[in-house]
Amino acid sequence: MFDNSSQMVGVVQARRGPMVILIRPSGLRWQTRAVSVRNANDRDLIQLAALARHHQQVQTLARLRRRVRS
Template identity: 45%
Template sequence: MSRPGPGELRIGMAVFDRHYDMPAEISGFAGPMVLLTRPTGLRWQVHHISLRPATPYEKRQLLALAQLHRTRLKGR
């Protein structure tokens, strides 16, 4: 899968960070750096070159993680 150029990235897009080896959602931009967030609240920034679009499987991982995190916050 090819990596997107800086103009192809958008807030809310699911991406895979090759540096940290995990999917996340784009929450913002700071120059060449992209701000990423996981459903658990983990946030970090990475250079846009380290990103590629998330696969359908990785998007499902993010959805499942969000559901698990909501359930744990409810105390179930």
């Protein structure tokens, strides 16, 4: 879903009445009004996939750095 108020793309984690909780691959969560979100278009989905790849690469790099320092 794309949140027009924050201009960010995320996945719906929960819906509570008129509010929606969205989450990004990094774990960032935010709450917004359900009326301010729309279905993600192709560009938004590409961005979400890129964010997921980036987050995974950052996590892998962090694990490798911890191993080297240990």
